[in-house]
Structures are given as structure tokens and as C-alpha cells.
Amino acid sequence: MNQKARERLEESLGNKVSFDKQILAAYDHDIGEMPALVMSMVDNTPEAVVAADTVDDVRNCLNAARELGIPVTPRGQASSGYGGAIPTRGGIVLDMTGMNRVISMDKDNLTVDVEPGAVWDELSRQLNKSGMDNCIVPTSAPSSTVGGWFAMGGVGLGSLAYGSIRDVVQEIDVVALEGEVATLSGEEMDLHYQTCGILGVVTRLRLTCRIAEEMRPFAVALSDAAAVQAFSQAACEELTPYAISVHSPGYVGMRKEMGEDEAVPGDSFLVIIAIPVGSSDEGALRRVAVAHGGEVLADEIAHHSWNDRFYPMRIKKLGPSILVGEFYLPLDSFSSVVEEIQTDLQRDLLGMEIFVLKGGRVAVLVYILDDAGSFFYQFRMAKALRPVRAAERGGGSLYTAGLWFASRSREILGSKKYDAVTRRKKVVDPKGLLNPGKIVSPRVRFLPLFDVSTMVDLSSRLASPLAKLLIYKRPHRERVES
Amino acid sequence: MGNNRAGSSGKTNITGDLSYSVDTCARCGFCKPVCTTYPFGNGFEAFSPRAKVHYIKQVLEGKQKLTPEWVDRLYQCTTCERCVENCQTEISLVHLWEALRAETVRQGIGPMPMHAKMREAVDEYNNPYGEPKEERNKWMQPDHSPTEGAELLVFGGCTGSYRMTAMLRTGVTILQRMGIPYAYAGPNEMCCGSPILRTGQLESASRLIGTNLDLFEEMGIKEIVSPCSGCSKTIKHDYPKWAEKLNKNWSGKVQHFSELYVELLRDGRIKPTRRIEKTVTYHDPCHLGRAQRIFDEPREILRAIPGLKLVEMEFNAENARCCGAGGGVKGHYPEMAAQIADKRVLEAVETGADLLVTMCPFCQASFTQSIDKLGVNIELIGVEELLLQSVEG
Numbered sequence: 001m002n003q004k005a006r007e008r009l010e011e012s013l014g015n016k017v018s019f020d021k022q023i024l025a026a027y028d029h030d031i032g033e034m035p036a037l038v039m040s041m042v043d044n045t046p047e048a049v050v051a052a053d054t055v056d057d058v059r060n061c062l063n064a065a066r067e068l069g070i071p072v073t074p075r076g077q078a079s080s081g082y083g084g085a086i087p088t089r090g091g092i093v094l095d096m097t098g099m100n101r102v103i104s105m106d107k108d109n110l111t112v113d114v115e116p117g118a119v120w121d122e123l124s125r126q127l128n129k130s131g132m133d134n135c136i137v138p139t140s141a142p143s144s145t146v147g148g149w150f151a152m153g154g155v156g157l158g159s160l161a162y163g164s165i166r167d168v169v170q171e172i173d174v175v176a177l178e179g180e181v182a183t184l185s186g187e188e189m190d191l192h193y194q195t196c197g198i199l200g201v202v203t204r205l206r207l208t209c210r211i212a213e214e215m216r217p218f219a220v221a222l223s224d225a226a227a228v229q230a231f232s233q234a235a236c237e238e239l240t241p242y243a244i245s246v247h248s249p250g251y252v253g254m255r256k257e258m259g260e261d262e263a264v265p266g267d268s269f270l271v272i273i274a275i276p277v278g279s280s281d282e283g284a285l286r287r288v289a290v291a292h293g294g295e296v297l298a299d300e301i302a303h304h305s306w307n308d309r310f311y312p313m314r315i316k317k318l319g320p321s322i323l324v325g326e327f328y329l330p331l332d333s334f335s336s337v338v339e340e341i342q343t344d345l346q347r348d349l350l351g352m353e354i355f356v357l358k359g360g361r362v363a364v365l366v367y368i369l370d371d372a373g374s375f376f377y378q379f380r381m382a383k384a385l386r387p388v389r390a391a392e393r394g395g396g397s398l399y400t401a402g403l404w405f406a407s408r409s410r411e412i413l414g415s416k417k418y419d420a421v422t423r424r425k426k427v428v429d430p431k432g433l434l435n436p437g438k439i440v441s442p443r444v445r446f447l448p449l450f451d452v453s454t455m456v457d458l459s460s461r462l463a464s465p466l467a468k469l470l471i472y473k474r475p476h477r478e479r480v481e482s
Numbered sequence: 483m484g485n486n487r488a489g490s491s492g493k494t495n496i497t498g499d500l501s502y503s504v505d506t507c508a509r510c511g512f513c514k515p516v517c518t519t520y521p522f523g524n525g526f527e528a529f530s531p532r533a534k535v536h537y538i539k540q541v542l543e544g545k546q547k548l549t550p551e552w553v554d555r556l557y558q559c560t561t562c563e564r565c566v567e568n569c570q571t572e573i574s575l576v577h578l579w580e581a582l583r584a585e586t587v588r589q590g591i592g593p594m595p596m597h598a599k600m601r602e603a604v605d606e607y608n609n610p611y612g613e614p615k616e617e618r619n620k621w622m623q624p625d626h627s628p629t630e631g632a633e634l635l636v637f638g639g640c641t642g643s644y645r646m647t648a649m650l651r652t653g654v655t656i657l658q659r660m661g662i663p664y665a666y667a668g669p670n671e672m673c674c675g676s677p678i679l680r681t682g683q684l685e686s687a688s689r690l691i692g693t694n695l696d697l698f699e700e701m702g703i704k705e706i707v708s709p710c711s712g713c714s715k716t717i718k719h720d721y722p723k724w725a726e727k728l729n730k731n732w733s734g735k736v737q738h739f740s741e742l743y744v745e746l747l748r749d750g751r752i753k754p755t756r757r758i759e760k761t762v763t764y765h766d767p768c769h770l771g772r773a774q775r776i777f778d779e780p781r782e783i784l785r786a787i788p789g790l791k792l793v794e795m796e797f798n799a800e801n802a803r804c805c806g807a808g809g810g811v812k813g814h815y816p817e818m819a820a821q822i823a824d825k826r827v828l829e830a831v832e833t834g835a836d837l838l839v840t841m842c843p844f845c846q847a848s849f850t851q852s853i854d855k856l857g858v859n860i861e862l863i864g865v866e867e868l869l870l871q872s873v874e875g
Contacts, residue, residue, distance in 0.1 A: 015524060022552050023526050025540070026533035031509045051525030077511045097514075098525040119515050142568060143511035313508035317571040320505035373505060 001047035005068045009048055009092070012060040017050050024049055027093040032081030033321050034404075035378035041444045041452045042088040042403070042437060046073070053098045055203045059179045061094050062201065062434075066177050071436050074197040076117065076148025079140045081324060082402025084152050084196040088437030088452070094201065096147055102126050103204060110209045111170065116147020116202050121310075133212040135162035139312050147202050153194030153400045157243045157274075157309060159357050160236070166193045168208045174200035177429050191421050194400055194413065196438035199424055215242055216280040217306035219297040220289045221268040225335040225342075228269045231292040232356050233331060235273060238288055239281065243274045244356035245309070248338070251351030251367065254315040260308060263301050270297075272305045312353055318369055318474065321377070323384040325366035329396035334362055337394040341366065341387045347471050348383070363399065364391065370472045380470045382463035389464075406441035407453035413439070494585050496542060500578055504542060506571040507535045513565035513575065518804040519558045519811070522818050529555060531565040531575055538582060553586045557594045558818065561680055561809035563772040567800050579809075583682030596814040597681040605686055608672045609640040610813075619668040621647035626654050629663035635703040636666050637717065639710035639843065640673050646843035646850070649709035649864040653739045656870055660751060665701055672697075674713040676769075679720060681810040688728065691721060695730040705735045707742050709866070711770035711842040712808070714738040718774065738770055740779040740841050743869060747786050754872035757789030763835035764792065764865070765826065765849070766802035767842035780841050780865050787872045793833045803829065805845040812848065823848040824856060831858045841865050 001019065009017045018024070028044045047070075050061045065072045071091030078085040087093060100117035107130055114123060120141035124134050136158035138144050149156075149165045150172070162168055171185040174192055181203065184192065192199055222228050228246055235241055247255065247270040255261040264270050271294070273285065289296050308314075316322050329337055338352065349369035354362050366387040370377055388398065401409040410418040421439060425432070436442060441453035460467075496504065513531035514520055523529025528537070534556065540546040556579060565575045586592025593601075603612040621643055628636070636657070642650040657664050675690040694717075698706070708714045718736040725732035746752040762784060770776045777799040784792050797803045806812065806822025827849055830838040838853075838860050840846055849862050 018524075018526055020528075020551070022537065022546070022549065023528040025546065026527040026530075026536060029509070029536070031511075033509075049526060053525065077514070078509075079511055095525060095527060097527075122515060140510060142516075143514055310512075311570050313510055313570040314572075316508045317503075317506045320502060371505075 001070070005070060006048070008068060009050070009064050012064055013050055013057060016053065016057055017048055019048050027075065027095070028087070030078035030081055030083060030085050032083065033372040035372070035381060037378055038456065041455065042086070042442060043090045043445055044086050044088065045090060046087045046093040047090050049093045049095055051095045051098050055175065055181065058094065058175045058201050058203055059181075061092065062175060062177050063179050065092055065433055069431060069433065071433050073435050074151070074201050076145035076151070077119070077143045079144040079148065080152045080400075080402065082152060082400055083404045084402035084438055085148070086403055088403065088442040096201070097145060099203065100145070105130050105132065107132060110211070111206055112209055113204055113206050114146050115204060116145060116150075118146045120144055120146065120149075127209055128212050131212050132209040134158070135168045135208055135210045136165065139310055141310055146205055146207065150193060150202060150205060151195070151197050152402060155355060155357055155363050157245075157355070159355065160244055161242050161358065162210070163358050166190070169193070169205055170208060171206040172202050173204035174202050176200040177434050190417065191424060195421055196402060196435050198435045198438050199421065199428055200434070213276045213278060215274040215306065216277045217302040218273045218275070218282075218285050219264075219302035219305055220271045220273065220294040221265050221297055222271060222292065222294045223268060225269065225338040227292050227294065228271060229331060229335040231271065231288065231294055232334075234288050234292065236356065239273070239275060239284055240279045241273050241275050245272050246270070246354040246356070247272075248342070248352035248354070250342070250349070251315070251353055254318060254349070254351045254367070254369070257318060258314050260314065261301070261305065263298065265295065270305065272302065274306055312365070315351065315367060315369070319371060321370045321372040323368040323370050323381060325384040325387040326399040327364055327388045327391040327396045328399060329362050329364055329391050329394060331356065331360045331362050333394035333396070337391055337396065338364075340390045340394075344386055344390065344468070345383065349472065349474060369474060374472070376470050379463055380467050380472060382460040382467035385460045386464055386468065401439055403437055403442075403453065404456055405453060406437065406439055407451060407457055409439045494542065495581055495588070496538065496578070496585070500574065500581055501542065503571070503573040503578070504535055504539050507532065507539070507573060508570045509536070510570050512568040512570060516564040516568050518560050518562050518564060518806070518822055519818065522558065523555070529558070535573065535575070535578070538578065548586055548589060548591060550591055553592050554594065556582055556586065557592070557597070557681070557810060558815060559809050560768070560804045560806060560811045560822070562768040562804035564801075564804070567772055580680060580682065583680070584684050585682070587682040587684070593681045593683060593810070594814040597683070597810050600681070600810075600813050601678055601683045601686050604673050604678055604690065608690070609644060610673060610677050611640060611644050613644045615669045618643050618671060619666070621651050623651060623655065626658060628666035630665070631702065632663040632665040633702060633704040634662065634664045635698065635701065635706045636664050637674065637706050637708040637713055638666070638671060639708055639713035641843040641847060642708070642710050642713075643671075646846045649739070649841070649843050649846070649866055652864060652866040652870050653707070653709045656743070656752070656866065656873070659873070660746060665703065667697055667701065670697055674716045675720070676712040676716040677810060677813070679716065680808070688724070691724045692728050692730065695721065695725055695728065695732050698734065699731055703734055705737070707737045707739055709739045709841070709843060711738060711767040711774070712844055715769040715773045738774065738776060738841070739866060740770070740776055740783065743783050743866065744779045747783065752869070752873060754787045754869060756872045756874065758787055758868060758872055759789045760836045761791045761793055761834065762837040762839050762868070763795050763830050763833045764798070765795070765805065765830065765838060765840040765845060766799055767840060767845045768802070768804050768808055770842060771802055772800060783865050783869055784839065787868055790868065793835055795829045795833055797829065805848040807844050807848040819848065820852065820855070823852040827852040827856060827858060827860070831860050835860065837861050837863050839863055839865050839868065
């Protein structure tokens with residue numbers, strides 16, 4: 001970034017902009033551990049970072065970027081691994097975490113207006129003071145932001161009762177690259193959902209809330225995936241669960257090694273059901289469990305598992321890295337797909353966490369222990385997509401696009417939305433300055449004939465058979481210091 | 483894995499499990515919203531614990547170097563352990579920061595100037611305040627009479643002996659009233675080493691710890707009790723490792739005074755009877771609560787006092803906010819420390835309590851200044867002082 005550009009940014013943003021290379025180093029990645037070879041395909045090192053505190057800061061940043069022709073990558077906590085907040089052409093990172101205020105609460109209409117950097121857990125705490133709570137929260141609630149989740153899209157705890165993050169956002173304010181602020185809802189708002197801020201930067205969201213209600217968790221051990229599927233279907237029909245999550249036997253095993261879930265029977269699937277206390281019927285739960293061969297476990301197991309719901313990455317301590325695959329699946333094909341994955345990757349250190357969703361679907365997270373520092377990690381990485389392909393064969397779909405799956409944005413967003421988004425992009429950001437490389441895949445740096453996402457997709461398909469053969473053998477370690 | 487990885491700046495002291503733990507960072511950022519000092523970083527991610535771990539990883543891989551600017555950021559940490567409490571992979575983040583601080587001292591780019599001054603004072607006077615050694619026992623009352631040859635040592639600590647003396651004085655008075663024999667080293671007691679250790683100055687820390695360990699052995703000490711959360715943490719957790727390193731004998735029991743009071747209460751040896759009609763809120767000192775897992779004992783003491791009503795601050799026990807003083811922050815970044823203390827005092831005021839109580843002279847020192855500055859209507863007192871008032875009734 002030349003001196004003139006620096007001066008222009010400093011002039012309008014003062015000490016909210018930094019060019020310090022050590023500060024910038026914190027913004028060249030997200031939660032994912034991508035191999036250096038993959039990262040080298042994009043220019044992920046920003047030249048400046050702006051820590052926004054107000055809507056004016058956002059507007060000033062976008063105005064300067066537009067005038068200077070410099071790309072801007074909006075960023076929440078970067079707690080998703082799809083590359084949605086990773087720069088692909090250097091430029092400016094717009095850190096939105098400072099805009100984290102609760103603007104207003106409306107208890108009569110059960111809504112809250114928040115800035116995009118509001119952290120889910122903190123928002124729950126604030127809402128609780130008024131007797132309200134978030135309808136849904138991501139499992140990364142202690143750090144992830146409201147705006148970040150809306151920009152990436154997805155589901156979380158409570159999505160069985162309330163749907164996706166899109167379903168609980170009523171209205172947004174968006175600052176366009178030209179600097180104007182628009183208030184959007186309905187289909188207009190939908191163009192900004194799951195599109196990583198490529199059309200504008202969200203500065204306010206109105207969320208639907210619920211009346212705060214204590215949850216009664218239950219833990220049920222089931223012998224196989226078929227029993228989990230049937231039990232979950234029956235539980236959705238006969239009980240009124242807020243959330244149902246499932247730990248595969250492999251995941252239970254990993255957690256046991258971490259000193260968690262030690263009382264869960266070996267080789268069982270663990271199902272955790274949270275039901276609002278007001279509608280909780282323990283007798284009905286027990287009947288459904290017994291009818292599907294399940295064992296209702298001790299309350300303390302249920303409470304411990306529920307209280308630990310925001311800590312799925314504890315198992316990383318065993319890795320030290322994890323390959324993660326994520327996808328949606330019809331609940332009807334859960335059993336067959338899960339069994340296929342378990343058979344396919346039976347030699348690996350594999351665990352799965354599953355969330356039952358509204359509308360007869362599940363979201364599945366596949367965890368494979370690995371070591372990002374090992375030479376073969378970059379080849380084994382292709383293994384994370386084998387479960388995704390098994391899911392697709394079973395009628396499932398990718399979770400979100402971001403950067404790494406941008407070449408498949410059309411199928412993830414749907415053709416109609418994808419076309420509308422790309423048409424709008426050409427109008428509002430013809431130079432592609434706002435979060436370039438997301439939804440529309442960027443060209444490979446130094447090899448512009450190819451686009452990054454297609455390269456990642458093709459190479460992972462080609463490497464997949466080899467990846468399956470490369471098994472990570474975890475070195476024996478004594479219990480790691482804590 | 484687990485071996486020392488050489489960076490461009492040469493080998494570091496980040497080895498073994500500590501090195502492995504850097505690799506396990508999930509980058510989830512759960513440490514960031516709870517970090518006491520992150521809000522002082524102008525909103526930039528680089529000031530978060532998560533970013534610091536990422537940077538350390540790059541240093542270990544030889545991709546980055548420790549620079550004076552980064553070292554300054556490293557020292558802006560109160561070692562409050564809120565990050566550790568929330569870490570998904572249970573990384574010993576505070577151990578990591580302390581090891582890195584020692585590394586910066588080794589490389590000649592740390593500590594910060596005020597920490598170096600503190601070390602100079604300790605080297606000359608055996609306390610970081612530069613107070614005369616012979617005045618270390620000035621807090622004592624005429625009726626305090628240590629017993630020569632007693633196996634229980636009262637370790638006063640520097641803040642407890644020279645600055646906020648009420649907790650130490652009260653603790654000893656209680657021992658005296660209970661007829662519990664105790665030893666006291668007086669001017670021979672050295673700083674426990676905590677502020678020197680936390681700021682990475684291992685050479686001076688080694689001298690202090692070694693001398694104290696020799697003193698314990700000479701005096702035939704089997705148990706130690708201290709009113710200071712920092713001293714009790716250091717003697718409880720760090721001294722056994724240093725004893726091994728320095729080839730000294732030490733296997734004694736170490737307690738914070740709160741643990742001893744609870745034992746006396748449970749045994750029925752101490753009976754609070756006088757009613758104290760006050761509402762109190764308790765501040766968990768970081769080095770007592772999160773570091774030593776002593777959350778219940780101070781509350782048990784307060785609940786045993788008739789008439790006293792305990793109300794909790796919103797952030798309490800494991801989630802308690804920090805007083806801002808620890809980790810050398812009060813020494814080199816006093817304005818930051820003061821703002822952190824103010825926030826905590828205002829949280830206490832919000833509870834409507836008459837009294838803010840704590841069990842750490844260092845926290846007490848921070849809050850005293852804050853309460854004076856803010857002019858708020860809350861009185862600061864130690865738990866043991868309330869206990870003694872109730873017993874004496």
C-alpha cells in the first residue's frame with residue numbers, strides 16, 4: 001500500500017487503522033488450518049486493518065477503499081473455517097468486532113437490535129436480564145458474532161425449534177461500497193445472507209428472540225445409527241425438543257479420552273435432548289427412548305453434556321489438529337450415510353457430531369484427528385471431503401460456500417439467488433472490491449487460468465483415494481498438561 | 483512434536499507440552515471476549531490471547547521474531563487466567579505467557595522498564611517496593627508473639643507486610659487467639675518471587691526462592707500460611723518445581739489463610755457469634771480463585787458470620803473479573819490497571835452492597851485507590867477482618 005493510500009486511510013480513520021505487520025499477521029487466516037500450499041493460492045496478507053467502532057467508521061473505510069481501488073474484507077471473529085473472512089487480494093481487513101453493542105430490546109415484540117460484532121453468548125446474557133433469550137446460537141457462541149454468522153449462514157443449537165440464522169433475522173442495515181445505508185428485509189435482505197458481505201457491510205440486525213426458559217437436558221444412549229435416526233424422528237413428533245444433538249461412538253471415545261462423558265456406555269451413540277422445562281415430559285421421553293432400544297442415562301451426564309455444548313473442539317487437544325467435514329443431510333438417510341462414513345474411514349480417528357434440524361434434516365460435523373505440522377497433512381486434507389461426498393450421494397448438501405467452496409455457490413445458494421447476487425454485484429461493486437473471492441471464486445495467484453475453489457475441489461477429488469490410504473498415527477502422549 | 487523448535491531468533495524455552503499446546507489452539511477465540519486487557523488494544527485482534535498464540539506458533543516455526551512492540555503487548559496481561567478458564571483445548575496460556583516473558587528477558591528484549599526497576603529493588607531490598615528489610619515486621623502488634631520452632635510459618639508477603647497490612651495482622655491475631663503456634667521469619671523473609679517470576683526475570687526469582695527455601699528448612703517449617711493470593715499461589719505451585727530445579731528440600735503444605743479459617747470453622751474452633759448487619763459482595767482474586775480453585779472457602783466464612791448478607795457480582799467465581807494489578811500490569815501500565823480496577827469496583831457498587839470484601843492485599847491496594855478516585859459509597863475490607871469482628875463479639 002503506497003504512502004498516499006495510507007495517508008488517505010489515516011485521514012479518515014485516525015488510530016482505528018493500522019499498518020503494523022505484526023497486527024496484520026492476526027488477520028491472514030480464520031479458524032481453519034489450511035496447508036501453506038493452499039494458502040499460497042491467494043494473497044491472504046492484508047496491508048491495513050480498520051477496527052470499526054461506528055457506522056461512520058465503516059462508511060469511511062468503504063469510501064476510502066472505493067476511491068483508492070483497494071479490496072476490503074469484512075471480518076467478525078473468523079470462527080468459521082470456510083475462508084469467508086480471509087483476504088484473497090491483500091487490501092484492508094475491516095474488523096467489525098468492536099461494533100458489538102445491543103442497540104435496543106423490545107420485549108413486547110420479542111426482538112433485539114444489535115450491531116454485527118455482538119457476541120452470541122454476551123447477547124444471551126444481556127437478553128436474560130430482560131427475561132428473553134436468543135432463539136438459536138452457534139456452538140461457537142462464546143466468541144462468534146451475530147453479523148459473522150449471518151454472513152456465513154448456518155444452523156446451531158435451537159435450529160430444531162427455530163430454523164437457521166436466516167429465519168431469526170428480521171431486518172438489517174447495510175452499508176454499500178458507495179457509502180449509503182439501506183434498511184432491508186425479506187428478499188432484499190436475503191441477498192446478503194450467506195454471501196460473506198460481498199454486496200455490503202451489515203451494521204445492524206434485528207433478531208427474533210424467545211422468552212427465556214430453562215432447558216431440561218436428557219441423555220440417551222443408543223446402539224447404532226438406525227436407532228438414532230428412528231429415535232430422533234419419534235422425539236421430534238412426540239416431544240417438544242428445543243435441540244437434539246448426537247455424538248457418534250468415535251466422538252464419545254475422544255471425549256472420554258479428554259475426561260468427558262466417561263459414564264457413557266462404550267460404542268454407543270450419545271443423544272442429548274434439551275426440552276424447555278415447561279413442556280418437558282420425562283415419562284414420554286423414557287417411553288420413546290425405550291421403544292427404540294435406548295437407555296436414558298443419569299441426569300448428571302445429561303447436564304454435563306448440555307453444559308459442555310459450546311466446547312466441541314476440546315478434542316483438538318488430542319490431535320493436535322482436526323480435519324473437519326460439514327454437511328446437511330435428510331434425516332431419512334442419516335443412518336445409511338453415517339454408516340458409510342464410519343466404514344469408509346474406519347482406520348482413522350473419526351468422530352461425528354450431529355444436530356437435528358427443523359424440517360427433517362440434520363447438520364453433521366465430521367472430525368478426523370490429524371497434525372497440521374506433518375508433511376502428509378496437505379494430502380490427508382482431501383479426506384475431509386470424503387464424508388461430504390457420501391452425504392451428497394445420500395441426498396445431502398454442502399454447508400456453505402465462503403472462499404473454499406465458492407465454485408459451488410450456485411448449488412449452495414440456489415440458482416435464482418446466485419444469479420440475483422452476481423447481477424447485483426456487478427452493479428454495486430463492478431471492480432469487485434468488497435470481499436473479493438467469496439461466492440465467486442478468485443483466480444489462483446500467479447496461475448490465473450484456474451480459480452482457487454475449483455482447484456481445491458479438483459485436487460481434493462484426485463487426492464481423495466490417496467488420502468484414504470494415508471492414516472494419521474497419533475504419537476503416544478501422556479495426558480497433556482493443562 | 484514436543485521438541486524445541488528453533489525459530490529465526492534461535493531456540494526458545496517453549497518446549498515439551500507447552501510447545502504441543504500451541505499447536506492445539508483451536509483458534510476459536512473464546513479467550514478474546516473474556517480477556518481483561520484485550521479492550522486496551524484499540525480493537526485490533528493482535529492484542530487477543532488467540533492472536534498471541536498464533537504469533538508464538540509463527541515464532542516457533544521461524545516465521546516471525548520477537549520484537550520490542552510485540553513484547554510490549556505480551557506484558558500487557560494481568561495473568562488473570564480468564565483465557566485459561568475458557569480455552570477449549572485447556573492451553574496453559576498463562577504458563578505460556580510467563581515462559582515467553584522469560585524468553586524475552588533471555589534475549590534482552592524484556593522485561594518492561596518498570597519491571598526491571600522492580601527487580602532491582604528486590605535484588606537490593608528483598609521486596610519490590612524498595613522498603614527497608616528491617617521494617618518488614620512493622621505490621622506486628624505488641625501481642626503478636628511467634629513461637630520459635632513452630633512448624634507453621636506465617637508468610638506475610640511484601641504487599642501484606644509493607645502496604646496493605648490489615649489482612650496479615652488480622653490473620654496473625656486470629657492464630658494468636660486460637661492458641662495456634664506459628665513461626666515468623668520477619669526481616670529474613672524474602673519476596674516470594676511472584677512479581678519477578680510473572681515478569682520473566684528468572685535469575686532474581688531463583689535467588690529469592692532459593693533463599694526462602696533454605697529459610698524454611700532452617701526453621702523446620704512443615705506448613706505455610708499466607709494472607710496473599712499471589713504468595714500462596716507461588717509457594718504452592720511454583721516452589722515445588724523450583725525446589726527440584728535448585729536441588730532443595732521442600733514438601734510442605736501451603737495454604738492461603740482462607741483455607742485455614744475454614745478448617746477452624748468446620749472444627750468448631752472458631753465461632754463467629756456477633757451479628758454484623760451488612761450486605762457484602764466478594765471479589766475473587768484471580769490468583770486465589772482461578773489459579774488455586776479457592777472459590778467456596780471465602781464464601782463459607784462470610785456465610786458463617788451471623789447477620790451478614792452475601793450478594794454476588796454478575797461476574798463471580800470462575801468468571802470473576804480481575805482487579806487489574808497482577809502480572810506486572812500495575813507496575814508498568816498503571817493507567818490500564820486503574821481502569822480495570824474501576825470497572826470491578828463499579829460492578830461491586832451495582833450490587834448495592836455496603837462492603838466490598840476480598841482476600842488479597844494486592845487486589846485490596848487496587849480497589850482502595852479506585853474507591854478513593856471514584857468517590858463511590860462502598861467500604862473495602864478483608865474477609866478475615868469481618869471474621870475477627872464477629873468472633874470478638
